[in-house]
Amino acid sequence: xxxPRTMQAVRLHGTGFENLKVEQVPVPTPNDRQFLxxxxxxxxxxxxxxxxxxxxEHTFINGIDLAKYPVQLGDEGCITVVAAGKEVRDRFPIGxxxxxxxxxxxxxxxxxxxxxxxxxxxxxxxxxxxxxxxLAQYMLVTEETIAAGCVLPLPDPKMSFFATAxxxxxxxxxxxxxxxxxxxxxxxxxxxxxxxGLLPGGVTLIVGAGPMGRMHAEAALRFKPRCLIVIDIxxxxxxxxxxxxxxxxxxxxxxxxxxxNEAGLATLKQVSRGLGADDIIVAVGVRSLQIQAQAWLAxxxxxxxxxxxxxxxxxxxxxxxxxxxxxxRVVGSSGGTPADIVETMRMVAAGxxxxxxxxxxxxxxxxxxxxxxxxxxxxxxxxxxxxxxxxPIPLTPAKHWKRSDEQAFLKEHELK
Numbered sequence: 001x002x003x004p005r006t007m008q009a010v011r012l013h014g015t016g017f018e019n020l021k022v023e024q025v026p027v028p029t030p031n032d033r034q035f036l037x038x039x040x041x042x043x044x045x046x047x048x049x050x051x052x053x054x055x056x057e058h059t060f061i062n063g064i065d066l067a068k069y070p071v072q073l074g075d076e077g078c079i080t081v082v083a084a085g086k087e088v089r090d091r092f093p094i095g096x097x098x099x100x101x102x103x104x105x106x107x108x109x110x111x112x113x114x115x116x117x118x119x120x121x122x123x124x125x126x127x128x129x130x131x132x133x134x135l136a137q138y139m140l141v142t143e144e145t146i147a148a149g150c151v152l153p154l155p156d157p158k159m160s161f162f163a164t165a166x167x168x169x170x171x172x173x174x175x176x177x178x179x180x181x182x183x184x185x186x187x188x189x190x191x192x193x194x195x196x197g198l199l200p201g202g203v204t205l206i207v208g209a210g211p212m213g214r215m216h217a218e219a220a221l222r223f224k225p226r227c228l229i230v231i232d233i234x235x236x237x238x239x240x241x242x243x244x245x246x247x248x249x250x251x252x253x254x255x256x257x258x259x260x261n262e263a264g265l266a267t268l269k270q271v272s273r274g275l276g277a278d279d280i281i282v283a284v285g286v287r288s289l290q291i292q293a294q295a296w297l298a299x300x301x302x303x304x305x306x307x308x309x310x311x312x313x314x315x316x317x318x319x320x321x322x323x324x325x326x327x328x329r330v331v332g333s334s335g336g337t338p339a340d341i342v343e344t345m346r347m348v349a350a351g352x353x354x355x356x357x358x359x360x361x362x363x364x365x366x367x368x369x370x371x372x373x374x375x376x377x378x379x380x381x382x383x384x385x386x387x388x389x390x391x392p393i394p395l396t397p398a399k400h401w402k403r404s405d406e407q408a409f410l411k412e413h414e415l416k
Contacts, residue, residue, distance in 0.1 A: 003027060003036070003082055003083060003138070004027060005026065005027060006024050006025065006026055006027060007024070007025060007026075007027045007136060007137035007138050008022060008023070008024060008025075008136065008137050008365050008366070008388065009022070009023060009024075009025050009072050009135065009136035009137070010022050010072065010073050010074065010133075010135035010136065010365065010368045010369075011023060011025070011070040011071060011072050011073070012051060012052060012055070012066055012070055012071050012073055013066055013067055013070045014055055014056075014066045014067050015052070015053070015054065015055030015056070015057075015066075016052065016053070016055070017052060017369070017372075017373070019052075019055075019066070019067075020052055020073075020369060020372070021070075022365065022366050022368055022369065027137075027138050028132070028138070028140040029083075030083055030084060030085045030140060030141075031085050032085035032086050032087045032088075033085055033087050033088060033143045033146070034084075034085050034088070034140055034141060034142050034143060034146075035081055035083060035084035035085060035088055035089070035092045035140075035141050035146075036081075036082050036083040036084070036138055036139070036140055036141070037079035037080060037081055037082060037098070037138065037139050037140075037141055038079065038080045038081075038082045038137070038138055038389070039074075039077055039078070039079055039134050039135075039136055039137060039138065039139055039388045039389075040077075040078045040079065040080055040097070040161040040164075040165075040387075040388075040389070041077060041078045041161035041162050041164070041165040041385050041386070041387055041388075042074050042076060042077040042078075042134040042135050042136075042165060042365070042385065042386050042388060043074075043076030043077065043134075043165045043166055043168065043169065043383055043384070043385050043386075044076075044135075044368065044371040044372060044375060044383070044384040044385070044386065045074075045075055045076050045168075045169065045375075046211075046375050046376075047075060047128075048073050048074075048075075048128070048372055048375075049372065049375065049376050051071075051073065051128075051129065052372070058129070060124075060125070060126045060129035060130060061129055061130065062115045062116050062119065062122060062130065063115055063116030063117075064114045064115060064130065065114070069111070069114050071128075071129060071130065071132075071133070072128070072132040072133045072135065072136050072139070073128050073133045073135045074127075074128045074133030074134030074135030074136065074139075075102035075126065075127055075128035075129075075133060075134065075168065076102075076134060076165050076166065076168040076169060077099075077100065077133075077134025077139075077164075077165050077168075078097065078098075078099060078161045078162075078164035078165045079097065079098050079099075079100065079134070079139065079141070080095065080096070080097050080098075081093065081094050081095065081096050081097075081098070082094060082138070088146060091146075092141075092151070096153065097153070097154050097157060097159075097164070098151050098152055098153055098154065099152050099154065099164050099165075099167050099168070099341055099345060100127055100134075100141070100145060100150055100151055100152065100168075100341075101148075101150040101152065101168070101171075101336070101337065101338045101340075101341045102126050102127035102128055102133075102150070102168060102335070103124065103126055103150075103334075103335040103336070103337070104124065104125045104126055104127065104131065104144050104145050104148045104150050105123070105124055105148050105337075106123075106124070106125060106144040106145075106147050106148040107119065107122055107123055107124075107125070107144075108122055108125050108130060108144065109142070109143045109144055110142060110143070111130075115130070125144050127145060127150075131144065131145060134165075135365065135368055135386070135388075136365070136388060137365065137388040137389060148338075149338050150338050152338055152341050152342055152345070154345060154349075155345050155346055155349045156349040158403075159345070159348065159349060160402075160403040160406050161385075161387070161406060162355065162356070162359065162362070162385045162401060162406055163348050163355040163356070163403070164345070164348075165385055166355040166358065166359075166383055166385070167341055167344045167345050167348060167355070168341065169211070169212065169215065169383065170215055170219070170344045170347075170348070170353060170355060170358075171336045171340035171341045171343070171344040172212070172215075172333070172335055172336055172340075173212065173215040173216045173219045174219055174336065174340050174343055174344055174347075175333050175335065175336030175337065175340040176216070176281065176304055176306050176332075176333040176336075177197055177198055177216070177219055177220065177223070177281070177304075178196050178197055178340075179196070179304065179331045179332075179333050180196065180197055180198055180199075180279055180302040180304060180329075180331065181194055181195070181196060181302060181329055181331070182194070182195045182199050182278070182300065182302065183195075183300065183327070197223050198220055198223035198225055198278075198279045199223070199225065199278040199279055200223050200224050200225065201224070201225065201226050202225050202226060202277075202278030202279060202298075203225060203226060203227045203229070203268065203271060203272045203276075203277045203278050203279075203298070204220050204223075204225040204227070204228050204229070204277060204278065204279040204280075204281070205229045205230075205231070205264070205268055205277040205279070205280045205281070205293075205296060206220065206228070206229070206230045206231070206280075206281045206283060207231055207232075207280065207281065207282045207283060207284060207289055207293060208231075208232055208282065208283035208284035208286075208307065209230050209231075209232035209234065209237035209238055209240065209241055209258065209283075210232075210237065210283065210284065210378075210381070211358060211360075211381070211382055211383055212283050212306070212307075213230065213232070213237075213281075213283035213284070214237075214240065214241065214244075214357075214358060214382075215358060216281050216283050216306070217230050217241055217245055218245060218248075218353060218354075218357070218358075219353065220281075221245070221248060221249060221252050221254055222347075222352070224252055224253060224254060225254060225278070225279070226254070226255065226271075227254070227255040227256075227257070227271045227272075228249060228254050228255070228256050228257070229256075229257045229258075229259065229264050229267055229268055229271075229277070230256075230257070230258045230259075230264070231258075231259055231260065231261045231264030231265070232258075232260070232261070233260060233261060235260065236381070237381060238258040238259065238260065239258075240381065241256075241258035242256075242258045244357050245258075255271070257271075265296065268296060272298060275298045275299070276295075276296050276297050276298035276299075276301060277296055277297060277298055277301060278297075278298050278300070278301050278302070279301060279302050279304070280293050280296060280297060280301065280302070280303045280304065281304045281306050282303070282304065282305055282306060282307055283306050283307050284307040285307035285308050285309050285310070286307065287309055287313050287316055290305050290307075290309070290316050291316050291317050294318070294319045294322060294328070294330075295319070295322075297322070297326070297328045299326045299327060299328070300326070300327045300328070301328050301329070302328070302329045302330075302331060303328065303329070303330045303331070304331050304332060304333075305330065305331070305332040306332065306333065308334065318330070355383075355401075356400055356401040356402050356405075357400060358382050358383050359382050359383055359385065359398045359399065359400070359401040360380045360381055360382030360383055360384055360397070360398065360399070361374075361380060361382075361384045361385075361395045361396060361397055361398055362384070362385050362386070362387065362395070362396055362398040362401070362406075362409060363384070363386055363387075363393060363394060363395040363396060364386060364387060364388075364390050364391065364392045364393050364413070365386050365387070365388040366392045367386060367392075367393075367394065367395050368386060370395060371384045371386065371395060374395075382399075385398070385401075387409075387410060387413075389414075389415060390410060390413040390414060390415060391413055391414070391415050393413055396409075
């Protein structure tokens with residue numbers, strides 16, 4: 001396979017957008033225990049905004065001098081192997097496609113001298129942070145990612161590039177919902193039985209209809225709650241929920257409501273007969289909502305604080321009386337595990353989840369800075385996917401994107 005000597009990559013050289021660059025850099029060469037991958041598609045994740053804002057102080061960057069050692073961003077993507085070291089080439093043959101779980105549960109191996117205290121006590125690294133990310137034309141897949149089992153083969157080699165790239169953010173919703181716990185008893189005298197996931201036949205409330213809230217809403221249908229309520233302050237976001245998910249919800253036997261906050265809470269009171277929601281997912285990082293949502297739970301309910309809060313605003317009030325007397329549980333999650341990616345890819349390949357519904361725009365890699373600015377300013381309501389190997393083009397709308405749309409788009413804009 002013809003591999004160029006240089007490539008385009010999105011790299012962070014310090015704190016702030018002024019230190020973020022799309023630049024030409026050498027294509028890395030894998031050692032005996034690594035492989036080189038071509039990036040077929042890369043998702044633009046809001047998590048990148050935290051790295052840009054915090055720079056060397058970000059937990060996963062762990063003190064790296066970014067001016068001296070810039071990092072290659074991107075935690076969502078679809079890759080194809082183009083070269084492999086002699087110790088791993090049998091496991092990762094040239095031409096095979098993979099999706100990577102970016103949260104790598106493994107201590108750092110290479111370049112520990114760049115890390116604070118040489119990485120002492122660091123048990124986790126991440127792709128797009130200390131490890132090379134997907135916002136580039138090529139990516140070095142290192143020993144940590146391989147050893148942690150984070151390189152995951154596609155269940156169907158015909159899966160589209162964009163759908164594979166979006167399996168990572170979708171898996172975050174899958175992982176988050178699997179952390180819900182309900183303690184069930186068949187009779188008052190029966191032993192307690194824990195059940196993971198949203199309560200089937202219960203009432204689920206999702207707070208926020210942004211990109212992740214929408215993924216949560218679609219993923220929630222697999223548990224078949226009796227009623228699913230999605231609330232937001234944006235009528236446009238709520239209309240997306242109605243337009244896209246109403247028919248599927250009806251076919252699944254789920255009563256779906258997409259309402260503004262006040263109307264949604266009134267509906268929650270009505271459909272639950274004043275008891276509250278069995279499951280609540282706060283998909284926005286709003287401190288006041290995370291506090292208020294505790295009062296909206298039913299007895300034995302689970303509250304998922306999915307939306308992360310800014311450091312300094314992350315300590316919230318907890319109603320310990322509800323925890324003590326009403327047996328409520330508060331859970332949260334940040335990313336997932338390889339198992340969540342595997343399950344997400346299975347669902348996508350089987351048609352149980354449609355990533356194309358969550359697409360907003362597509363473009364070339366040189367549009368990465370503009371895409372990140374749009375995410376920061378909430379100028380886009382869905383996911384943006386970039387294709388690193390097409391000629392430069394502006395960001396283009398890609399609503400309800402399909403594999404055939406992607407193929408036509410790539411053919412039209414291929415590099416000559």
